[in-house]
Amino acid sequence: MSGASGPASGNDGGRPPKAPSSQGRPAKAPSSQGRPAKAPSSQGRPAKAPSSQGRPSKALSSRARTRLAAGTLLTPFFALFTVAMIVPVAYALWLSLFTEKQSGLGFDGPRTVFDGLGNYAAALGDQAFREGFWVLLGYCAFYIPLMGGGAIVLALLLDTALARARRFFQLALFLPHAIPGLIAALIWIYLYTPQLSPVVAAMEAGGIGFDFFSSEGTLPSIVNIALWEWLGYNVVIFYAALQAVDRSLLEAATVDGAGNWRIAFSIKLPLIRSSLVMVLLFTIIGSLQLFTEPLILSRGSGSAVTSTWTPNMYAYSAAFERNDYGLAAAASVLIALVAAVLSFAVTRFTNRKEARP
Secondary structure, three states, X not given: OHHHHHHHHHHHHHOHHHHHHHHXXXXXXXXXXXXXXXXXXXXXXXXXXXXXXXXXXXXXXXXXXXXXXXXXXXXXXXXHHHHHHHHHHHHHHHHOOEEEEEOOOOOOOEEEEEOOOHHHHHHHHOHHHHHHHXXXXXXXXXXXXXXXXXXXXXXXXXXXXXXXXXXHHHXXXXXXXXXXXXXXXXXXXXXXXXXXXXXXXXXXXXXXOOOOOOOXXXXXXXXXXXXXXXXXXXXXXXXXXXXOOOHXXXXXXHHOOOOHHHHHHHHHHHHOHHHHHXXXXXXXXXXXXXXXXXXXXXXXXXXXXXXXXXXXXXXHHHHHOOOOHHHHHHHHHHHHHHHHHHHHHHHHHHHHHHHOO
């Protein structure tokens, strides 16, 4: 009994030495009390309030700097746009509302009076002004298909792997565009004149007789000059767009057995649709501004081009031959409206077509 109780007492006697370990847990109280000691750090978070409030101020300052930089860069453009575009358009609108009338027997000179929409009615009622738009319609029917189709074909030929001396052909095609329209028209008048032109002499030697200044030959002659000037410019635009096409798509189509024609019309042209629309839009606007070529051709002997052959020539004649600036301004505003309507129609049509699945 005493031996059994001896170990027990020894066992009980061994537990008290562990008391320090059991009391060691409270000894961790300083660490548990150390957590409240972090109160300064928890109280330090509100101390960051100035920095948290400083961030919006920095963001605002960066936004202000960005806006200031954007405004500084855009101000010259808007200033030039206002001076070169908005002010002339506003002045043309203002000028189109007035006309000059003689008072009495005309000894006092003309007086500028408010006429409202009278100049617009006079321009629309003039048969010469209306016929100018029919001339432009015929010009567009010839010029736009030849320009667009020719530029696309030449750009596709330059983009093929079989093309050689691409830089040379690009320069040769673009060089006529670098020549001013006035100089180009003078060059072609020389080439159209029978007694001077080697081209006409060669045609006559071959039994081909064609009068470039006749009523039947005037329109093709002007279309030819415009093609010579602008074909290379549009070729460069299309060629640059074709260079941006992903070559892996073309290689995959070639592996699948697609030929050059299939690749051109099924892959390349759909991928450069935006460039096609841009060129079409610029060509339409440029066609409505037809002026230099027919004006120079009208100075030729026996030319069928009159001073009111196009709407722009009508406005020019009204301003500088008849000194009717109100009528010229009204005609110019009407031409601008037609160009704006056509541009909107082309853009709307192409956007709808692209939106279709």
